[in-house]
Amino acid sequence: MTPLISFRDAGVAFGSKQVLEGLNLDIAEGEFVCVVGASGCGKTTMLRLIAGLHPPSEGVVSYAGQAIARPRPEIAIVFQDYGKALLPWRTVSGNIELALEAAGTPRAERGAIIANLIALMGLEGDGGKFPSELSGGMQQRVQIARSLAQRPQVLLMDEPFGALDAMTRQGLQDELQRLMMQQRMTVFFVTHDLEEAIYLGDRVIGLRRNPGRIGKVFDVRIGRPRDQVATPEDPEFLRIRRELYDFIRDTEREPAS
Amino acid sequence: MRQRDLLWGLASVCFAALLVFLWHLISAYRLVAPVFLPPPLAAFNALANGFEDGRLASATAETLERIFLGWLLASVLGIMVGAWIGISAFARNYVMPTLELLRPLPASAAIPVAITFFGLSDAMVLASVGFGAVWPMLLATAYGVAAVDVRLVEVSRMLRLGRFSYLRIIALPNALPDILSGMRVGLVVALIITIVGEMLTSRTGLGQWIMLAARSFRSADLFAGIVILGLIGLASALMLSQIERWLLRWRLQA
Numbered sequence: 001m002t003p004l005i006s007f008r009d010a011g012v013a014f015g016s017k018q019v020l021e022g023l024n025l026d027i028a029e030g031e032f033v034c035v036v037g038a039s040g041c042g043k044t045t046m047l048r049l050i051a052g053l054h055p056p057s058e059g060v061v062s063y064a065g066q067a068i069a070r071p072r073p074e075i076a077i078v079f080q081d082y083g084k085a086l087l088p089w090r091t092v093s094g095n096i097e098l099a100l101e102a103a104g105t106p107r108a109e110r111g112a113i114i115a116n117l118i119a120l121m122g123l124e125g126d127g128g129k130f131p132s133e134l135s136g137g138m139q140q141r142v143q144i145a146r147s148l149a150q151r152p153q154v155l156l157m158d159e160p161f162g163a164l165d166a167m168t169r170q171g172l173q174d175e176l177q178r179l180m181m182q183q184r185m186t187v188f189f190v191t192h193d194l195e196e197a198i199y200l201g202d203r204v205i206g207l208r209r210n211p212g213r214i215g216k217v218f219d220v221r222i223g224r225p226r227d228q229v230a231t232p233e234d235p236e237f238l239r240i241r242r243e244l245y246d247f248i249r250d251t252e253r254e255p256a257s
Numbered sequence: 258m259r260q261r262d263l264l265w266g267l268a269s270v271c272f273a274a275l276l277v278f279l280w281h282l283i284s285a286y287r288l289v290a291p292v293f294l295p296p297p298l299a300a301f302n303a304l305a306n307g308f309e310d311g312r313l314a315s316a317t318a319e320t321l322e323r324i325f326l327g328w329l330l331a332s333v334l335g336i337m338v339g340a341w342i343g344i345s346a347f348a349r350n351y352v353m354p355t356l357e358l359l360r361p362l363p364a365s366a367a368i369p370v371a372i373t374f375f376g377l378s379d380a381m382v383l384a385s386v387g388f389g390a391v392w393p394m395l396l397a398t399a400y401g402v403a404a405v406d407v408r409l410v411e412v413s414r415m416l417r418l419g420r421f422s423y424l425r426i427i428a429l430p431n432a433l434p435d436i437l438s439g440m441r442v443g444l445v446v447a448l449i450i451t452i453v454g455e456m457l458t459s460r461t462g463l464g465q466w467i468m469l470a471a472r473s474f475r476s477a478d479l480f481a482g483i484v485i486l487g488l489i490g491l492a493s494a495l496m497l498s499q500i501e502r503w504l505l506r507w508r509l510q511a
Contacts, residue, residue, distance in 0.1 A: 053411060071415045084408035089430050089507045101426065102416035130507040150416070 002065060004029040004186050005050055005154065010059035011211075012045055018211035019045050023059070025205070025214060029153075032180060032187045034201035036194055036244070038252045042212025043190045047156050050188055051077050063154070073103065076152035080159040082139040086131045092118070092142050093127040099149035117145040122175070137168035144176075154186045162192065170228050173200060181224060194244050198237055199226060206244060208251045216247050295477040303477035304484060313466065317485055320451060320462040323379065324489070327386025328447040332440055334387065335394025336429075342395075343402025343432070344424055356395070364389025364450050368457065382454035389450040390443040397439030401432020434508070437501045444493055452486065 003026035010023040020042040027033050035043045048054040049061045052071040061068050063075065076099075079085040086095050093114050100110045118127050121141040131139050140160060147155060161169040177200060180187060191197050197204045201220050208215035218240050222231060231237055277297050283289055284296040295303075307313025342348045342356075367388045368381075375381035405428055413423050429436075455464025463482050470478035 051415060053414060071417055073417065075415075077411075077415050079408060079411075081408060084406050085412055087409070087427070087430070089433070089505075098426065099416055102413075102418050102422070132507060 003027055004031075004064060005188070006062050007049075008060045008062070010049060010056040010061050012042070012049065012054065013057045020049075021211040021213050023214060027186060027188065029186055030184045032189065032200060032202045033205060034189045034191060034197035034203070035205045035207060036191060036197045036248070037207030037212070037215075038209055038248060039192070041207040041209035041251070043207060044158055045212070046207075047077075047158050047188060047190050050154070051075060051156055073150065074153040075156060076147035076150040076154070077156040078140075078143050078147050078158070078160045080162050082136065082143045082163075083131070085143050086139060086146075088131055091128050091130055092123055092134070095131070095142055096146050096149050099146050103150060113149060117149055120148070120179070121145040135168075137164050137172060140164065140172065148179075152185065154188065157187065157189045159191055160189075161196070169196075174225075174228065176200065177225060194241065194248065195232065198240050198244065199228075199231060204240070204244065206247045206251070208254065210254060215251060216243075218244060291476065292474050293476055295480055299477040300480035300484065303475075304481040307478065307481055313481065313485070316461055316463050316466045316482075317489075319460070320455065320464065321489065323382050323386065323451045323455070323462065324444075324447045327383050327451060328390055328440075328444055330383060330387040331390035331443055331447065332394050335391045335439070335443070336398045336436060338391075339395040339398025339436075340402050340424055340429060340432075342399040344420065344428060349403075353399075360392050360396075364446065365453060368450075368454065372457070377458040377460075379458075379460060382451060382458060382460070385454050386447045386450045390446040393439040393442035393446070394436065395439075397435040398429075398432050401435035402428040404435075405431045434505060437497070437504065441494070441497055441501075444497065445490070448486070448490060448493075 005025075005027040007023040007025040010020065011018065012020040023046065035046060037043050045054065049056055050063075050068065052068045052075070055069065063072060068075075087098065090098065096114050096117055097110055100113060105113065114127070118124060121144060123138065123141055123145065126134060126138065131142065134142070144160070161172055164172065173196065176187075179185075187200075189197070189200060198218075198220055204218040204220060205214055206216040206218065207213065220236070220240060222234055222236050280294075280297050284291060284294050291299075304313070307316075338352075338356075342353055364385060368385045371381045371384045371388070375384055402424070409427055409431070413427050418426065451462070452464040452467070454460075455462035456468045459465050459468075463486060467479055467482040467486075470476070470482060
């Protein structure tokens with residue numbers, strides 16, 4: 001089976017600075033891949049390569065065998081800064097509708113789709129509210145709903161829960177897990193939270209920095225659904241956690257830049 | 258909160274009343290000759306008479322129409338050209354420098370030019386108002402359209418919005434607060450140029466009314482006209498801020 005997304009000797013240079021180098025990675029359909037690494041290792045740049053927001057300086061990043069040159073309709077993104085990614089002048093429904101408008105969904109069909117997504121993301125009763133009236137967690141739900149409105153095959157998430165408090169973060173992690181089990185989407189998830197990466201991922205990619213490159217790949221063989229209390233006590237979780245921390249500590253000893 | 262608003266409203270009315278009272282004292286004690294400063298009551302009588310025989314009413318209507326049409330012309334033009342400059346690097350590089358050359362020209366300097374093209378006509382007033390009032394709208398729109406947060410630009414790239422959709426859905430709404438404040442400034446300019454234009458062209462209107470009253474020392478009529486101009490300014494500002502409150506209601510909770 002051909003991988004859905006693949007990196008072939010991909011690299012990125014900003015001017016004379018090599019940010020990412022020699023990336024080789026295959027992501028299968030339906031896989032949940034988490035990327036971790038010390039700050040400045042190029043995690044977000046790697047995500048932007050798949051998004052088509054940034055072209056690789058060398059090598060190829062492809063989706064279903066086709067090189068990604070620009071954003072594709074099958075690939076949606078969720079940014080960390082929900083406050084800037086939502087249209088403040090549009091209501092919750094209006095923000096979700098944005099993706100439908102962009103996709104050319106007929107007006108008559110939009111209402112039902114929006115209502116479904118609002119129910120799916122637990123935003124019932126908030127459809128008419130403006131983002132400024134919602135908490136951070138609820139705003140991030142809106143952004144996720146909007147990305148789902150695109151009916152993507154691949155969901156890119158750039159530290160989506162990084163700005164949220166611990167309780168909200170755990171709630172959203174579990175909802176994301178539930179969603180992925182229902183919809184069999186492929187997820188590429190960037191985070192700096194190692195536990196979050198192990199908890200959510202089928203695979204965790206550890207990046208080294210300067211230049212950013214794949215250092216170590218961890219397979220997470222823990223069944224789903226995973227549980228916020230039981231999973232972190234699972235011996236497999238603890239083993240990976242130890243190895244991952246050792247790995248990150250090791251990469252942090254390398255000079256930053 | 259509501260009570261405080263009411264109190265402030267009351268305070269501002271009291272202040273206006275105080276000014277009128279001062280005006281009354283000045284004219285009652287003849288500190289300024291009544292030929293130049295009529296007592297407030299005379300001015301209000303002139304106002305009432307003018308509206309009764311319809312001359313002042315029709316002058317007001319004509320002036321309002323010119324202000325509004327000129328302002329509308331300037332707004333449409335300003336927003337269209339501003340949006341183009343805001344979104345297109347070509348327009349920014351090639352068109353903007355010329356506009357920067359035209360912008361500092363006082364609108365009053367444009368009036369003689371407009372007269373040579375249009376004569377002493379309504380079209381001349383309209384063109385002058387359009388030229389004078391277009392700048393605040395144009396610059397505000399160009400700025401607001403260009404100042405979209407990079408994150409929103411990326412969102413629209415990910416959603417693969419076309420250039421026109423981007424302008425309509427993202428950039429223009431993003432510029433709306435700027436556009437509205439530009440329109441507010443533009444309205445004041447439109448009022449000023451309209452009055453000057455009416456004084457020059459002698460078309461029926463408040464400008465001509467004020468001019469004729471001043472020339473024949475009918476100070477009560479003169480002040481009646483000025484009071485109406487003040488009221489037009491006040492009413493239009495209030496109306497605009499109501500519209501703004503509704504259009505920008507998403508910001509109120511922030």
